[in-house]
Amino acid sequence: MIKIGIVGGAGYTAGELIRLIVNHPNVELDFVYSTSNAGNFIYQVHDDLFGTLDLKFSSEIxxxxDVLFLCLGHGNSKKFLEANLFSNNTKIIDLSNDFRLNADAVFQEKEFVYGLPEAQKEKIEKANNIANPGCFATAIQLALLPLAKAGLINSEVHVNATTxxxxxxxxxxxxxxxSWRDNNFSVYKAFAHQHLGEIGESLTALQNDFSNEIFFIPNRGNFSRGIFASVYLDFEGTLDDxxxxxxNFYKDAVFTHVSKSPVHLKQVVNTNNCFLHLQKHKNKLLITSVIDNLLKGASGQAIQNMNLIFGLPQTEGLKLKANSF
Incomplete structure (x- = not known):
């Protein structure tokens, strides 16, 4: 059994991670570290785990x-690793943005591989440390990777995405x-979202001459979970092309699927799937991309990366069902 430790156990991503781990046949949850909840039962914070998990939050590490998942706020993973040394055999999977960019990928002689399986599965399989992608970044990159691989992102890219x-x-x-969120809708961090950096680096890795600007408008939706991204750019070919x-790009992807029918959030929420749909209007190609921000956008993808590192099927522990109604 693969022994798992989680640091920062009270948040949404940690809660999802714990739920996945307790149902994964090849892993054992060793500890969930939390300074604010030490000594309390985990189900007292994540109450849907009542009757499933009797483990308490730990003050010890x-x-x-075998695997350490860092579910800390951005900037805190580096601080935690500076204060705590782990075995050279411990694999680290960080869910913050501390190690996602190339400039931050080497830390304390540890090299972090960007963990987007559809982009670099082979590197992940050989990695010791993973920088898990951001949620918006995942949805947007999966909409653009095939075009970058073919060298076809030759115009500015427009993205409107709601989380x-x-x-x-x-x-x-x-x-x-x-009371604020219900029946409401708003824009935030327009043109300046922190995920733009990792998106640009992934696209450049596939298309060396990529230099076009990505105009990204993130929105706050009045629902709990999921990301719906609409991405459009110039495309000279036909819709069939x-x-x-x-x-062809996603023929071997186990979680990313291309649909000829329009896609919607209920198809993917509570799963590790990404569904993509394409439309052509004049010289523009529109790609809609839908994911669950807490699963494919965070904890599910982290488990997928762990499975790849340990030679397990990518779907192990991730055979989840969407709630259609």
């Missing part, structure tokens, strides 16, 4: 676990309060 309230984290804020390109 086992530095010899659920869980994308803002578990700590309450003015824009996550129910586009579908052939995407079908």
């Amino acid at each position: 086992n530095k010899n676990v 659920g309230s869980t994308g803002a984290g578990v700590s309450p804020s003015a824009t996550t309060h129910f 586009a579908y052939e390109l995407f079908d």
Whole structure:
């Protein structure tokens, strides 16, 4: 059994990670570290785990676990690793943005591989440390990777994407309060979202001459979870050409699927899937991309990366069902 440790156990991504781990046939949850909840039962914070898990949050860390998942706020993973040394055999999977960019990929002699399986499965399989992609970044990159691989991103890219309230984290804020969020819709961080950097680096890795600007408008939706991204750019080929390109690129992908019918969030929420749909209007190609921000956009993808590192089927522990109604 693969022994798992989780640091930062009270948030949404940690809660999803714990739920996946307790149902994964090849892993054992060794500890969930939390300074604010040490000594409390995990189900007292993640109450859907009542009757499933009797483990308590720990104030101690086992530095010899096989895998360490870091579910900390951005900037805190580096601080934690500076203060805590782990075995050279411990694989680290970080769910923050601390190690996603090339400039941050080497830390304390550890090299972090960007963990987007559809882009670099072979590198992940050989990796010791993973920088898990951002949620918006995952949805947007999966919409663009086939075009970058073919060298066909030759215009500016426009993205309008909406995320659920869980994308803002578990700590309450003015824009996550129910009375504000319900029946409401808003834009935030227009043209300046922190995920743009990792998106650009992934596209450049596939298309060396990529230099076009990505105009990204993120939105807050009045729902709990999921990301719906609409991405469009110039494309000279036909719609059939586009579908052939995407079908070939994702033919071996176990979680990313190309649909000839329009896609919607209920198809993917509570799963590790990404569904893509293509439309052509004059010289523009529109790609719609839908994911669950907490699963394919965070904890599910982290488990997928762990499975790849340990030679397990990518679907192990991730055979999840969407709630259609």
